Amino acid sequence: MxxxxxxxxxxxxxxxxxxxxxxxxxxxxxxxxxxxxxxxxxxxxxxxxxxxxxxxxxxxxxxxxSTVAMGPWIGLRKGVLGAVTSAVSGLGEAVYLLKAEPGADIGTASVRHAFLILVLKGRVKVDGRTVSAGDLLELATPPEVLLADAPGASLLVVAEDLPLRLRRREG
Structure with a gap:
């Protein structure tokens, strides 16, 4: 594709x-x-x-x-890791990376204030449509469903402020 x-x-x-x-x-x-x-x-x-x-x-x-300073990878939910960048975030935006295993529900909370998503690797399903590596999505509203497809996915997310408070998930 x-x-x-x-x-x-x-x-x-x-x-x-x-x-x-x-x-x-x-x-x-x-x-x-x-x-x-x-x-x-x-x-x-x-x-x-x-x-x-x-x-x-x-x-x-x-x-x-590869030279962007990132925080540690933190488990956000089952099969999903996130890391906030510090070198390119600024001007009222947050930039972070998400990695998801195949079939993982990335969760809309992970992209709540996102206005731009670049699929780096793999494929994801966004509100029923499949997007793959290289696809750049400009979002007017947050997606309702965001699922990693086989073989999993890596995403670069640009969002307003710092919507992704990376905390280890409980349980």
């Missing part, structure tokens, strides 16, 4: 002009690494020249994920 969910043209434009928060930039950069359609759209979009670019760093690439 190929990539079927892409960032909007506006989001790609914001990425190219560096008019984007660090967590969203990370998610878009990682999507561009695996999606030639969006990478082409980003390469043909115009970058501003002059003072608008002063003091702005280029958005991170996929290799940046």
């Amino acid at each position: 190929g990539i079927r969910h892409h960032p909007t043209a506006q989001l790609i434009s914001d990425y190219v002009t560096a008019n984007i928060s660090p967590g969203v930039a990370l998610a878009v950069a990682m999507h561009l690494e695996s999606c030639t359609i969006c990478a082409l759209a980003a390469s043909t979009a115009s970058r501003p020249a002059g003072p608008e670019r002063v003091g702005r760093a280029d958005p991170p690439s996929e290799s940046a994920l």
Whole structure:
């Protein structure tokens, strides 16, 4: 199954002009690494020249994920682990990673305030539709059902503030 969910043209434009928060930039950069359609759209979009670019760093690439500082992996529910990043969170957003075993119910509390989800590996079912590695979902409302499909899934989640209070689950 190929990539079927892409960032909007506006989001790609914001990425190219560096008019984007660090967590969203990370998610878009990682999507561009695996999606030639969006990478082409980003390469043909115009970058501003002059003072608008002063003091702005280029958005991170996929290799940046390996250097992102993360808290420890914590069990959120059966078959689901979460870790909050600290290097790219900010500007009123939280960025965290979720790993889920096949068939695990990720739970909507894990993505309650999410506005962007990038599937890094595997597949998930979001409100009945299957999304797979590379798919970037811009969410207007939180999903009602989020289940890991075989072979499991890894997600990068960008959310408002810090909705995911990572605590070890009881019992």
